[in-house]
Amino acid sequence: MLVAEKYSWIVSFTSPLLLLLSTMAAGLVFYWTWNKPPLAMSLEWFSLGGYTFTAGVLITNLSCLMLLVVTFISFLVNFYSTGYMAGDPAIRRYFGMLGFFTFSMLGIVLADNLLLIFVFWELVGFSSYMLIGHWKEKPEAADAAKRAFIFNRIGDAGFLIGLMIIWASAGTFTLQTLSESPELVGWQTAASLCIFCGVVGKSAQFPLMGWLPDAMEGPTPVSALIHAATMVAAGVFMLARVQILFTPSALDFVALVGGLTALVGALAALAQYDIKKILAYSTISQLGFMVLAAGTGASEAAVLHLVTHAFFKACLFLAAGSVIHALHQAQVQSHTEFNVQDIRQLGGLQKKLPFTFIIFLISGSALAGIPFSSGFLSKDAILSSLTLWKGSEFSWRWAIYAVGFAVSFLTVLYTFRMIWTIFRGPEKATIHLSVAEPPLAMRVPMAILAAGSFWILFSWNPFDFSGWVYSALSDNTSVHLNYISVVSALWVLFALGVAYWIREKEITAPVFTNAFYLDSLIKRVVEAPVFHVATITEHTDKKWIDGFLHTTAYIQLIAAHVTGWFDRVVIDGFVDGAASLAKGVGSLTRSFQGGKIQLYIFWAIFPIIIFIIWMLL
Amino acid sequence: MFPITHYLFLGALLFCSGLVVVIIKKNMILVLLGIELMLNASNLNLVAFNQLYPNSIQGQIFALFVIVVAVCEAAVGLAIVISVYKYFQTPVPDEISELKE
Numbered sequence: 001m002l003v004a005e006k007y008s009w010i011v012s013f014t015s016p017l018l019l020l021l022s023t024m025a026a027g028l029v030f031y032w033t034w035n036k037p038p039l040a041m042s043l044e045w046f047s048l049g050g051y052t053f054t055a056g057v058l059i060t061n062l063s064c065l066m067l068l069v070v071t072f073i074s075f076l077v078n079f080y081s082t083g084y085m086a087g088d089p090a091i092r093r094y095f096g097m098l099g100f101f102t103f104s105m106l107g108i109v110l111a112d113n114l115l116l117i118f119v120f121w122e123l124v125g126f127s128s129y130m131l132i133g134h135w136k137e138k139p140e141a142a143d144a145a146k147r148a149f150i151f152n153r154i155g156d157a158g159f160l161i162g163l164m165i166i167w168a169s170a171g172t173f174t175l176q177t178l179s180e181s182p183e184l185v186g187w188q189t190a191a192s193l194c195i196f197c198g199v200v201g202k203s204a205q206f207p208l209m210g211w212l213p214d215a216m217e218g219p220t221p222v223s224a225l226i227h228a229a230t231m232v233a234a235g236v237f238m239l240a241r242v243q244i245l246f247t248p249s250a251l252d253f254v255a256l257v258g259g260l261t262a263l264v265g266a267l268a269a270l271a272q273y274d275i276k277k278i279l280a281y282s283t284i285s286q287l288g289f290m291v292l293a294a295g296t297g298a299s300e301a302a303v304l305h306l307v308t309h310a311f312f313k314a315c316l317f318l319a320a321g322s323v324i325h326a327l328h329q330a331q332v333q334s335h336t337e338f339n340v341q342d343i344r345q346l347g348g349l350q351k352k353l354p355f356t357f358i359i360f361l362i363s364g365s366a367l368a369g370i371p372f373s374s375g376f377l378s379k380d381a382i383l384s385s386l387t388l389w390k391g392s393e394f395s396w397r398w399a400i401y402a403v404g405f406a407v408s409f410l411t412v413l414y415t416f417r418m419i420w421t422i423f424r425g426p427e428k429a430t431i432h433l434s435v436a437e438p439p440l441a442m443r444v445p446m447a448i449l450a451a452g453s454f455w456i457l458f459s460w461n462p463f464d465f466s467g468w469v470y471s472a473l474s475d476n477t478s479v480h481l482n483y484i485s486v487v488s489a490l491w492v493l494f495a496l497g498v499a500y501w502i503r504e505k506e507i508t509a510p511v512f513t514n515a516f517y518l519d520s521l522i523k524r525v526v527e528a529p530v531f532h533v534a535t536i537t538e539h540t541d542k543k544w545i546d547g548f549l550h551t552t553a554y555i556q557l558i559a560a561h562v563t564g565w566f567d568r569v570v571i572d573g574f575v576d577g578a579a580s581l582a583k584g585v586g587s588l589t590r591s592f593q594g595g596k597i598q599l600y601i602f603w604a605i606f607p608i609i610i611f612i613i614w615m616l617l
Numbered sequence: 618m619f620p621i622t623h624y625l626f627l628g629a630l631l632f633c634s635g636l637v638v639v640i641i642k643k644n645m646i647l648v649l650l651g652i653e654l655m656l657n658a659s660n661l662n663l664v665a666f667n668q669l670y671p672n673s674i675q676g677q678i679f680a681l682f683v684i685v686v687a688v689c690e691a692a693v694g695l696a697i698v699i700s701v702y703k704y705f706q707t708p709v710p711d712e713i714s715e716l717k718e
Contacts, residue, residue, distance in 0.1 A: 595714045598648070602640050 012082040015095040019075040019102065026071040030064045040176060042112055051171075058112035058175055061473055062303060066109045066237055069307050073229035073314050074102040076445035080318050081221040083441035084325055094134055098225065101127040105230035109237065113173040114163055114195075117241075121159065121198065121234065125152040128231050132218040144214040151211040155201015162194025166245075179244040192250040195242060196257075203235025203287045206261040210522065212284055216276040220321030223276060227283045228314035236290045236306050240299035255295025255389075259400040261288030266410035270417070274341045275320045278418050282367060283313060285407060289382055292404065298385030300473035305378035307469065308458060312366035312375055315449035319360045322438045322446065323422065326353055330435045343418065348427035352435040357423045359446045366453035368415040369408055370496075371489045374453050379408055381470060384484045405491060412495035413502075420499075624665030631658035645701070645708045649694045656687045 033039050042056025059067075078098060085091055104127055107120030126149075133145030163173070169187045170178060199205065204212040212232070216223055226232060239254070246254065265285030272278045286309050293302035327340040338345050350357045366375035386404045390397040437443065451457075458469050592603055631654055638651030660680045667676025698708060705713050 597710045598640050605636065605640070 011092050011095045012086070015099060016075060016078040016082060018099070019071065019078050022102075022106075023068075023071040023075045026064075026067045029059065030068045033059050033064045034061060038176075040112055042174070045116075053115060054113065054174065055116050056112040057110040059110065062237075062240055063109045065303070065307065065469065065473070066233075067106065069310050070102065070105050070109060070229045070233075073310055073449075074098070074105075074225060076448060077221045077225045077229075077314065077318070080224075080321070080442050080445040081219075083439045084221050084321055085219060090134065094131075094219070097127050097130045097134075098222070101131060101225060101230050105234060108234050112175055114166065114175065114178075114242070115173045117238065118156075118159060118163060121202065121238075122156065124202070124231055124234055125149060125156065128152075128215070128226055131222040131226075132215045134219055134222065135217070138217065141217040144211070144217040148211040148215050151204075151208045152201045155198045155208055158194045158197020158201070160198075162191050162197065165191040165194060175241065178242075188245065189247045189250045192242075192246040193253060195245070196239070196250065196254055199235040199239050199291070200257065201235075202238075203232045203291065204261075204284050205235070205257050205288060205291055206264055207522065209261060209265070209284050213272075213277050213280040216274070216280050220276065220317055220324060223280070224314045224317030224321070227279070227317060228310040232283065232287055233306055233310060236287065236294065236302055239291065239294040240303050240306075243294060243297075243299045251295050251297060253295070255292050255397075255400055258288045258291030258293070258295050259403040261285070262292055262407040263288070263403050263410075266407045266414065269414040270410060273344050275323065275343055275418065275422070276317075276341055278343075278414060279313070279316055279320060282411065282414065283309075285411065286313070286367075289379075289404070289407060292400065293382040293385055296385050296389035298382070298389070300470055301378070301381035301385045303473055304381050304458070304470050308366065308374035308378040308453075311449050311452035311457075312363040312373070315359060315363035315446060315453055316367060318442070318446045318449065319356050319363060322356045322359075322442055323349065323353065325438050325442065326356070326435050333434075343421045345428055346422045347425045348423070349435070350423040353423075353437060355437050355443060356446075359450045360419055360423065362450040363453050364415045364419050368412040368496075369488070369492050371492070372455055374455055374458050376488070376492070377455055377458055380485050380488050383408070383488055387484055408488070409491065409495045409498075412492055413499045416496065416499035621665055621669065624661060624668075628658045628661040628665065631655075631661060643709050643711065645698045645710055646695070648710070649691060649698065652694070653687060653691065656683055656690075659683065 039059040040056065042054040045053045045055035047053070078095070081094070081098065085094055088094060101124065104120045104123035108117050108124065111117045111120060129145045129149040132148050133142050135141045136145075165187050166178070167173065169191070172178060201208045212227075215226060218226075243251075262285045265281045265283075265288055269278050269281035269285060272281060286305070290302040290305050290309070293299070293305065323346075324340050327346075331337065331340065340346075362373075366373035369375045369379040383404055386401050390401040592599070635651045635654030635656075635658060638654060639648050640651075642648055642651060660683050663676045663680045663683070667674070667680075670676075701713065702708050707713065
């Protein structure tokens, strides 16, 4: 807030510029440390009792890859925002929080111990809260921000418990020390599941996934950032970073949750009508996919998918933002009113927004996992690791394996449906609108991200995912399976055919639209009992605690009255008594000297008389 | 010849009545009168005790002294009473209270 309101346009230059600088710095770090031994530095942070906590950075291949991706995507989103948010009155806060968001995420990426990660983890939660609720005048936005914050808190509570368990049994938070001696006697599974709890909250896994679709109330570039580079990516990144701590049974649980999330997200995305909601559920589904991969032990596949997903999902969001922005501008000019995010109102925009259409098509095909896209590679990596993980014996893992394929099928369906409904077919509400492509500031980031959605950035061979990224992350030999690539490609093409076939069908299953009523379930199972308990607690508080307090207060009041009475009567009485005694004595002695001569004589004689009588007796 | 106790009783009676008059009478002149009574009571005592020693006359001489002094005293006292009366328009000492409060 250093810049005065009048010059708030300055931030729209400085903010992308600074991020460009940090991107270049990240590139430098990348150049220095990629495929080299991990770089670790740490300083003493603070001492508590006999323990010393350190803070430092640990740059492995994983974190320097993430460093580059986060700064690069943040830079593009910032750049895009200068066009998208132009004219917003709170632009300074917006860019400030955007920068803070990126900073917190970079903190998670660089931190070398779990405590520091937790600190930045919370900061990410806070800045996402600020950004989702950027348009705080809208009650939905404020609610969504609160919801995101609370859901994250629930997960973070688990994370915190995990930290306590680790501290209690290992006595250190440093990742390197933990990875060298990963023996937490008896508590390993509990600790890893608790940490996974934090991941569930941050990466919107089942059952804490309700906040992500709601978070669409924020500005679209923020959604792009949340879904691609920061926030939800933090969970998967953490999972990859601490995977060494996870026991096989904990990993099985992780895979189960991931598979469930992927399926639920994909089915829910199929039945949404809001562009951003479709993308949100798709992100949930993809995150589930990544967590599933991490659960199978192939965290390098998860990270590969995280990176490719960061590019194409950011691109999709920016493209969706471009559609929304363009239609909104057109609406303002022609004074028409309809919900620009509802795909039922849209259609045939290919002619009016050809550039956005191409971008949407490229990034959408990456999401769907069409061959020659980056999504195909990373999906292939995950499916390969799933194939190896399920084993040859038939077990519950086969169901998860089937879920993996089902999700990739569903992904094609909803992506195709979204693109088809928006850009093909007859025009609906937009037919009389003259729609213009968004400004250059928005188109350039989209084009760059779309270019990143091709296979070439990640591997030379479009059918072999073990390119430079994967081989640098994975220490074991390649798990690439040729037949999986072929099967996956055929499967995607088959899904494409099915999608074309059912393109005009309305999917109205309310179970999907409401994401399996998870929100209502949470409401009923969690919210109602919590409210009930809260009511009881309130009642108890009112009746017993307040009653106790009131009684105490009453007793004190009585005691005060007694003390007051004592003071008034006894102490004051003593003083008053002394005073009136003196007064009485005074007036008694005064009364002898009443100015009456004969009385003086009498008093002079009286003692003599007394004396005489005494002598005589 | 009466025994001496009769005289002494009479003197004491006279003294007491003089004292009572001095204390209870309002009028200043009556107070002076009471003082005369007390002086005479002492005179009576002086004369009565002198009777025990027939060869000396000091008692009787002293009584004469007292009478003279009493006359002087009465003269001064009456003069004071008259001037007080002139100034305050009252012979009652209780009503003369200029110093009180």
